[in-house]
Amino acid sequence: MAQLSFSPAFRILLAKRGFKNDSEIEAFLFSDLSSLHDPFLMKNMKEVKARIERAVQTHEKILIHGDYDVDGITGVAVLARTLEKLGGEYTTFLPERERDGYGVSEAAIHKAKEQGVALIVTVDCGITAKREIEIARSHGMDVIVIDHHRLPAEGLPNTHLILNPLQEDCPYPFKELSAAGLAFKLSQALTGDEAFEYLDLVALSTISDIAPLTGENRILVKKGLAMLSERKNLGIRALAEVAKMKASQVNTGHVGFILGPRLNAAGRMSSADTALQLLLTRIPREAESLAKILEEENKARQRSERETTQEAMRKVEQTVNFNRERVIVVESPGWHRGVIGIVASRLVEKYERPAVVISVEEGVGRGSGRSIKSFHLFNALRSCEAVLEEFGGHAQAAGLTVTEKNIPLLRAKINAFAMEHLSSEDLKRHVSVDMELKLHELTAGFLEELELLEPHGVGNPRPVFQTGDLRFKSKPRRLYGETYEGVLTDGSLNFQIHLNEKQMLLCAASGSEARFGAAYSLKTKQWNGMKILTLVVKNLQPA
Structure with a gap:
């Protein structure tokens, strides 16, 4: 393997993140779909695959029972598409928060029995549903549990068809897959590389469920974000349009703050079935209509969230x-x-x-x-x-x-x-700094190297740098809300910064020649064909 050529600053950053030799660096930065683990390493995968194939071959009815959040919805969508490909007969059920509560629905089990369902597959739920699974089995139905949640202390449900890598004797190497990630692994076992076409759904799930973006999740999300950028899924394309999301390259922020909340809004405010229909539809006009419904649901969610947050904060202050x-x-x-x-x-x-x-x-x-x-x-x-x-x-x-x-x-x-x-020290806000930098080290080449670290999220946060002996070129001005814009300089180089109101007040209370140390992350945007760099200040301290 040829030696990887990186700047000294990037090498230091990688080492601080735990990647010290070229093989570790290459595995982290450049792993692709060929690096995914064999799905049959997961405990019970062979048995689950066989049970689904038998259901398809004998025309048994299958119920896919999900959850009302993005992870549960996308996991159901992955399995629905997979069963369509296999020619299986299936129906779906997503609980309504107010009507059904969390977890496996006993009412859905009884209805499934009436409809002649022979196999229930739970997605993003089921690992704690001992009673409900016993009821299903007493009705003669088999149950497959696909759930990434922690195992209950009182023991597992009475079914040997459980996919959860947290099981003590499960040899699957990566333990942090989302529920849709687990559904993808099952799809991979059933259909091979054809399952890769669902990675846009897996990316939505992994990011929205705040799963660590390390190991296998990093590979799945990188490819999934590229697919989301292509807008191949009609529903996702329509949702991006109604949300006025124009970015050509979708990143974790677009999922976490635009697409994910709108998909979640259906399950929060009414029925998650609207979001599932959106992800599965192949009719452009239906996609447009469903996306508009989700946009309105999200606006209602935002209003309710604002009102409840204000009430909750008043209660905190008072009690x-x-x-x-x-x-x-x-x-x-x-x-x-x-x-x-x-x-x-x-x-x-x-x-x-x-x-x-x-x-x-x-x-x-x-x-x-x-x-x-x-x-x-x-x-x-x-x-x-x-x-x-x-x-x-x-x-x-x-x-x-x-x-x-x-x-x-x-x-x-x-x-x-x-x-x-929980100590009093734990309750203090800490800014974790990756390394110290001089402003002249923020070169175009270094910024390109930093892009290799993406996607960022839990387990792989955006790097934070520290630079000292800086001063403000001018008084910061309000940009929007509590975000202010200013310019910091080291005397030679000037950089645009974003800072919060507390940091702005610190600046305003200091003299024009006051010196500061700043901890910051980096944000770039395209403007008239040029890349504009902004330092997003995390912490500001007088020098």
């Missing part, structure tokens, strides 16, 4: 004692269950601590929690198991059901856990 409570727990009747997860994220951003937001109806609270990096929310909820009806999720995000009378006990127990596992 939370930050000296005693390291985890925010707020509840109220009337909050829309479709937005409480987003509201929890807003509280985490503002108060820099974990937050659980609970919507109460008829004595039952259904909550959604978000956390900070240093606090494992799922483990925290496990410590509160005695006062919860049910719970599930990950380290950074979780859902729960709790009776209204037990909410004070939940608040007390989760904060008792936090006092042992």
Whole structure:
């Protein structure tokens, strides 16, 4: 292998990210679809493949049972397209948040029995559905579980047809696939390389579910983003058009802030079936109509989110004692269950601590929690198991059901856990800096090298650099909202910057010759055929 030629600054950055020799660097930067793991390394894949092939060959009816978020919707879409290719007979079911709640629906199982379904495939749910799967099996139906969530402490459901790489004896090397990623691996086992045509759906899922963009996910998302940029899926093309997303190259930001929220809006505000139909339609006019519906659903979601966030913040200011409570727990009747997860994220951003937001109806609270990096929310909820009806999720995000009378006990127990596992230092906002740079090192060649690190996300964040002895060329001006625009200089080079209101006030309170150290990430945009570089300030300190 020829030695890779990179700038010294890029080599230092790669080493700090853990890639110190050329083989490690090449594997991270240049792995492609040929580097994907064999799907048959996953426990039970051979048996699941055989069961689906038997259902197709004998014309058994199959129910694909998903979830109402982007991961569950796209996972169902991947399997629906795969079964179409194989000639299978299938129907789909996506739960409605208000009507069915989270997880496998018992009502859907009974209806499937009435419709003559012989095989149920759950996607993005099922790993905790012991009771519901027993009901399905008692009706003579087999159940395949495709679920990436953590395994329940009380044991797995009574089916040997489980695809989840977190199973203790599963030899599959990569453990962080989304549910749609797992559906893709099954599709790959069933159809080979033909499954690659679904990677745009896998990218939507992986980014929207905030899965780590490392290992196999990095490969899947890189290819999936390229497919999204081609706009081959009619529904995605229509959704991009109504959202006025004109970028020719789709990146993780476009998925996370434009496409993903609109697909999620259907499941948050009404029925996720609208989003599924959009992803599956082959009729341009239908795609346009469904995309417009999702756009309106997203606007309704934004209004509800704003109102609920304002109410929740008022409750926090009025009721939370930050000296005693390291985890925010707020509840109220009337909050829309479709937005409480987003509201929890807003509280985490503002108060820099974990937050659980609970919507109460008829004595039952259904909550959604978000956390900070240093606090494992799922483990925290496990410590509160005695006062919860049910719970599930990950380290950074979780859902729960709790009776209204037990909410004070939940608040007390989760904060008792936090006092042992969350220090006051953990609650301070930290900016993780990759390396120090001089402004003259921000060359065109270095910027091109940085593009090789994309896509960015959890596990592969956008690099943050530190430069000292800088001063402002002029007073920053408001760009939009709480974002300000200014120019920093080291005396030789000038760079446009974006900074927040707090940083702007620090600048305004300092003299014109004041010197600063800045931690920043880099953002480029095309303007009249030229690349414009902006330093996005993460932290600003007087020198």
